[in-house]
Amino acid sequence: MERIIEARGLSRSFGQLNAVDNVDLTINSGSVIGLIGPNGAGKTTLLRALLGLTDCEGTVTVMGRDPRTERARLMQEVCFMADTAVMPRWMRVEQALDYVTGVHPRFNRQQAEDFLATTDVGLKRKISDLSKGMTVQLHLALVMAIDARLLILDEPTLGLDILFRKRFFEQLLNDYFDGERTIIISTHQVEEVQNILTEVIFMDEGRLILQQPMLSLEDDFIELRAVGENVKRAEEIPHVGKRSILGGKAIIYEGVGRELLAPLGELTTPSVSDLFVAKVGGGQRHG
Numbered sequence: 119m120e121r122i123i124e125a126r127g128l129s130r131s132f133g134q135l136n137a138v139d140n141v142d143l144t145i146n147s148g149s150v151i152g153l154i155g156p157n158g159a160g161k162t163t164l165l166r167a168l169l170g171l172t173d174c175e176g177t178v179t180v181m182g183r184d185p186r187t188e189r190a191r192l193m194q195e196v197c198f199m200a201d202t203a204v205m206p207r208w209m210r211v212e213q214a215l216d217y218v219t220g221v222h223p224r225f226n227r228q229q230a231e232d233f234l235a236t237t238d239v240g241l242k243r244k245i246s247d248l249s250k251g252m253t254v255q256l257h258l259a260l261v262m263a264i265d266a267r268l269l270i271l272d273e274p275t276l277g278l279d280i281l282f283r284k285r286f287f288e289q290l291l292n293d294y295f296d297g298e299r300t301i302i303i304s305t306h307q308v309e310e311v312q313n314i315l316t317e318v319i320f321m322d323e324g325r326l327i328l329q330q331p332m333l334s335l336e337d338d339f340i341e342l343r344a345v346g347e348n349v350k351r352a353e354e355i356p357h358v359g360k361r362s363i364l365g366g367k368a369i370i371y372e373g374v375g376r377e378l379l380a381p382l383g384e385l386t387t388p389s390v391s392d393l394f395v396a397k398v399g400g401g402q403r404h405g
């Protein structure tokens with residue numbers, strides 16, 4: 119396992135607004151990281167700072183290089199799929215493959231063609247005639263055929279229907295992830311990515327609220343389903359969030375012993391989306 123990203127005190131402001139606010143971040147190779155946060159949380163700005171695409175304060179190294187001064191070298195080993203990426207609509211698909219073959223030394227054209235053969239994106243089709251989902255598949259085919267150690271996907275499935283989204287993440291995991299590469303996915307679609315993540319990061323108002331391996335979530339967080347008169351007792355124990363369920367409350371606790379909670383109801387590990395709502399949406403920030 120190798121350290122891929124190391125950032126300390128990373129900040130980026132726009133006027134009075136701290137889009138990224140004093141972020142410390144360590145990411146190791148072989149991880150699939152979900153960067154999850156509401157609109158305007160600072161996800162894109164953080165990813166852009168890691169790629170040297172925006173000015174920032176603090177220290178940051180990506181694969182041992184400072185993205186601010188060594189961006190060109192770094193980009194030979196990093197692949198970035200931006201949420202605002204546009205494909206050249208006037209080209210045919212095969213021309214887009216020609217283009218990437220010409221500009222990227224680590225692009226494996228055959229691999230991209232093999233991937234496209236599993237989709238409806240024919241090589242002769244004009245990009246302007248592709249649906250939005252097919253355009254994203256083409257983009258993914260290009261990105262996945264680049265032999266990069268770090269792949270950064272910013273809202274990769276924005277605007278796609280559920281079938282495309284499911285397929286996208288399956289392909290990413292099965293056809294691309296090899297246990298050594300590192301993938302960072304920024305998204306709002308918590309439920310869809312949670313099964314492929316090794317680590318989750320919650321971001322809100324420029325700050326990292328949580329960074330944790332998926333496997334250790336169950337050690338630190340417990341959801342209690344309390345009903346009837348147990349609800350009041352459960353609510354008295356400090357918690358990070360709660361929501362109504364039939365006849366009672368589902369309450370999420372951090373670092374509270376199971377033995378204290380077990381007499382009050384059924385215990386489970388909270389889903390990432392319920393944890394996200396507790397930590398970001400309705401818990402800490404809004405009381």
Ligand SMILES: Nc1ncnc2c1ncn2[C@@H]1O[C@H](COP(=O)(O)OP(=O)(O)OP(=O)(O)O)[C@@H](O)[C@H]1O
Nearest residue numbers: 132135136137155156157158159160161162163164
């Ligand atoms: N170039 C810019 N100039 C001014 N403000 C900016 C700029 N880029 C981002 N911001 C602001 O910084 C904050 C963080 O934006 P950012 O795009 O990083 O959030 P995000 O988490 O990616 O949001 P979303 O999920 O909506 O894409 C927002 O308040 C945004 O308006």
